[in-house]
Amino acid sequence: MEYIIKNGIVFDPLNRIDGEQMDICIRDGVIVESVSEDAKVIDASGCVVMPGGIDSHTHISGPKVNTGRLMRPEDSYKELYLKRGLKPGTGFSIPTTYKTGYQYCEMGYTLGIEAAMPPLKAKHVHDEFVDTPQIDKGALTLFGNNWVVMTYLKEKDYELCAAYVAWVLKVTRGFAIKIVNPGGTEAWGWGKNVHGLDDPTPYFNITGREIVRGLCKVNEMLGLPHSIHVHPNDLGHPGNWKTTIETMECVKDIEPKPKYGERETVYYNAHVQFHSYGGTSWKDFESKGAEIAKYVNKSDHVVVDVGQITLDETTTMTADGPMEYALHMSTGNKWANCDVEVETGSGVVPFYYSPKGPVYSVQWAIGLEIFLNTDPSKVILSTDHPNAGPFTRFPRIIAWLMSKKYRDYWLNEVVHRWARTRSSVGDSDKEYSMYEIAQITRANQAKVLGLSLERGHLGVGAIADIAIYDIGPEEKDPRVIERAFRYAKYTFKRGEIVVKDGNIVRETFGDTIYVDVKIDETLEKELMKDLNEVFRKNYTVQMENYKVPEYLANNWRVIKIDNSQIS
Amino acid sequence: MEVILKLKEDIVVPVELDALLPEKIEGMDVEEIKDIEIPQGRRTVKVGDIFHVEIEESDIPRMTIKNSSMKLKRVGEGMTTGEIVIEGDVGMHVGAEMRGGRILVHGNVDNWAGRGMKGGELIVKGNGRDYIGSAYRGGYKGMSGGLIVIEGNAGHEIGEHIVGGMIHIKGNVGYFAGIHAKGGIIRIDGDVPGRLGAEMIKGAIVVNGRLSQVLPSFKYEGIVENPVIKIKKKDEGVRIEGTYHMYTGDYVNRKPKGQLYVSVNKNPHLA
Incomplete structure (x- = not known):
């Protein structure tokens, strides 16, 4: 099938195209130079054309998301998705798998990365991916509190650690290394x-x-497409900004050496808003977003995603077990806790970020402060769905960023006065341009994930994942912005129209991306000797049952990396 | 305007009536009301298919349901003004999420009556069942304002997660009344089998009948006469006649402020 998108105003930061009126040609799912006369014409005049959106940090699948769904029937009751020809779905902050896929697609998003997959629960994650339509998926595997990793790193045995990481990524079909509260979740096993x-x-x-x-070194030894993806220590503690900067600083000297993709950084700081708190207690709590932004701006090795608070009632879920317990004790809300043997742990607590709450208002302001002060090529839009807010609020965040008037309305009329007195968000006059919005919602993600060869841009050869929004490039009316980015005029997935005028017109099932690194055989034998012992002694499952089987995806898309020289 | 609905015959499959609020149908004529679509089980039917509809003069928006049955659900859900009179029993979720107005039931009500109510009055002449004035399943914010009066008995977990307002049960209740309470007042004139106010943080429960046992996590504060119940310091307070054992709790929580008043006369076995 051939398409030609005519007269759209194209924003494609990876190819440095800033609002040029041009035609995009699609043949057999990829973008090509030209098409034949028979190509179907899509008129995009007056509309903005961007690559398909990418959410590089979201929780959409797996045991803790499902625990959230099970323990929150009241969230299910809040929103209903019923459209003819589509699977019905429910849930506002933790929607069902089908609703998740449909709604991402309605917003012009085509790829979502599940940010925390315990290796032992990988089958559950992939099984839910099978039922998540419309978008491509990938999962970050948790390594930060893994007993095997900690043992090797303590012995400074980086080769074996690398071999183990490669093996786990292969058998659990993971995409990259995720580190959550390094050491902390393991300590939670001791209370x-x-x-x-x-x-x-x-x-x-x-x-x-x-x-x-250690894991950063291992990551570069293996040459993985994505850098380490870190949720540092002390999440949500006043005064944690120092820890955040220290953690960024500690990997400064490590060189990025990806064997696939065009990544230039070695450190991805997830939901940095939760890590930019000043003060010593909640009473003298204040924003240090500007300091974090300053550090990020002057460093070349760091990319941050924000985790913007959207001031909704939502569900927090993380592998940071002790943090969730603290949240449960402070709110008195229901709490789920899980220890994943040998590997990690997790917790789930419902949470209401009330706009009237002083602390929540400052949290909201911190996120915006980071957006407004950081170089747009180093910051990524996310809500850490659903921890800071559901992903369906992305359009509102875009409106806050593009319109100072709208931001000031929220700052002065909606949220608590602490947001004005304890942050500098009111001082900034910056308004994001359409080009910068394209950077923080697609281009930066594609680049840092190492997928920019074929995703996140509109150059010839890229996969034809395209979003067309019915909005002029200079539009400033927040209501128009919010509406346009919530319901795309068209979404193309792999060269087919899947959304038209905000409605799903075609159900497709995307790929699951994972990384397979080939390592030296003698090293692998040595690793297997250790691993057999670990499985015999510590695991409740056999090694053969631990592996994710072939049938748990609609379509696997493997990134093969040959790295047999590490030994 | 007053709308009088009369069930044509007994129905088997339940009907949801949240589309028929007095304020919504005010000003419509009989044919328009008959044309309103309502869900019955998995199908959609019209009001005229199952009800005789009549209209009479009245100063306030009113709706009367005659020959009512337990199969009519969500009556008065989300209403803000006006009055609904139900002659007979009514099904689940009557007066749920209501913000104002008045519902009068001359029969019994099913579960979840006044769920998540924010204001207004719900008066039941018969018996109630479980979860009166509670939160929705899984929710943590129950009734937050208004008044519920049940003249008969009620079931288990009444006022679960209650945040404000008042529930007055004139008969007996089941287990776990006022569980997880965070405010509001629950008055029970009849007997209580036990587990009263489990995990309550704030709010007050008054028992005039016999309470078999107080949870061990409550602290005895002594005997009080004609107490004035205040939930917050600034409240005017509700004065209650009689002599009561007073307890505070539930001390499974940190710094709880829940109050329990248990009649001295009916409970010689306590304290």
Whole structure:
């Protein structure tokens, strides 16, 4: 099938195209130079054309999302998705799998990365991916509190650690290394937490610094497309901004060496809004977003995603077990807790970020402050769905960023006065341009994930994932912006029209992306000797049952990396 | 305007009536009301298919349901003004999420009566069942304002997660009345089998009948006479006649402020 998108105003930051009126040709699912006369013409005059959106940090699948769904029938009751010909779905902050896929697609998004997959629960994650339509998926595998990783890193045995990481990524079909509260979740097994980067975890006696640095080295040894994806220590504690900067600083000297993709950074800081708090307690709590932004601007090795608070009632879920317990104790809300043997843990607590709450209002302002002060090529739009807010609020965040008037309306009329007195968000006159919006919602993600060869841009050869929004490039009316980005005029998935005028017109099932690194055979044999022992002693499952089987995806898309020289 | 609905015959499959609020149908004529679509089970039917509809003069928006049955659900859900009179029993979720107005039921009500109510009055002449004035399943914010009066008995977990307002049960209740309460007042004139106010943080429960046992996590504060119940310091307070054992709790929570008043006369076995 051939299409030609005519007269659209194209924003494609990876190819440095800033609002040029041009035609885009599509043949057999990829973007090509030209098409024949028979190509179907899509008139996009007066509309904005961008590559398909990418959410590089979201929680849409797996055991903890499902626990959230199970424990929150009241969330299911809040929103109903019923459209002819589509599977019905429910849920506002933790929608069902089908609703998740449909709604991402309605917004012009075509790829979502599930941000926390415990290796042991990988089958569950992939099984839910099978039922998530419209978008491509990938999952970040949790390594930061893994016993095997901690043992190897303590012994400074980076080769074996790399071999283990490669093996886990292959058998659990993971995409990259995720680190959550390094050392802290393991300490939670002892009913404790770690504070700061140099606080050793019990028994393993390893610090967060050793884990982050070690895994960063391993990541570059393996040449993975994505960098390490880190949720640093002390999430949500007043005064944690120092830990955040220390963690960024500790991997500064490591060179990026991806064997696939065009990544230039070695460190991805997830939901940095939760890590930019000043003060010593909730009473003198204040924003340090500007300081974090300043550090990010002057460093070349860091990319951050924001995790913008949207001031909704939502569900928090993270592998940071002790943090969720603290949240449960402070709110009194229901709480789910899970220990994943040998590997990690997690917790789920419903949470209401009330606009009238002083602390929540400052959190909201911190997110915006980071957006407004950071170089738009180093910051990524996310809500850490559903931790800071559901992904369906992205259009509202875009409206806050593009219109100072709208932002000031919220700052002065809606939220608590602390947002004005304890942050500098009111001082900034910056308004995001359409080009910068394209950067923070697609281009930066594609680049840092290492997928920019074929995704996140509109150059010849790219996969034809395209979003067309019915909005002029200079539009400033927040209502128009919110509406346009919530319901795309067209979404193309792999060269087919899947959304038209905000409605799903065609159901497709995307790919699941994973990484398969080939390592040296003698090294692998050595690893297997250790692993057989670990499985015999510590796991409740056999190694053969641990692997994710072939049938748990609609279509696997494997990134093969040959790295047999590490030994 | 007053709309009088009369069930043509007994129905088996339940009908949801949240589309028929007095304020919504005010000013419509009989034919228009008969044309309103309502869900019955998995199908959609018209009001005229199952009800005789009549209209009479009245100063306020009113709706009367005659020959009512437990199969009519969500009556008065989300209403803000006017009055609904139900002659007979009514099904689940009557007066749920209502913000104002008045519902008068001359029979019994099913579960979830006044669920998540924010204001207005719900008066039931017969018996109630479980979850009166509670939160929706899984929710943590129940009734937050208004008044519910049940003249008969009620079931279990009444006022679950209650945040404000008042529930007055003139008969007996089941287990776990006022569980997870965070405010509001629950008055029970009859007997309570036990587990009263489990995990309550704030709010007050008054028992005039016999309470078999107080949870061990409550603290005895002594005997009070004609107490004035205040939930917040600034409240005017509700004065209650009689002599009561007073307890605070539930101390499974940190710093709880829940109050329990249990009649001294009916409970010689306590304290």
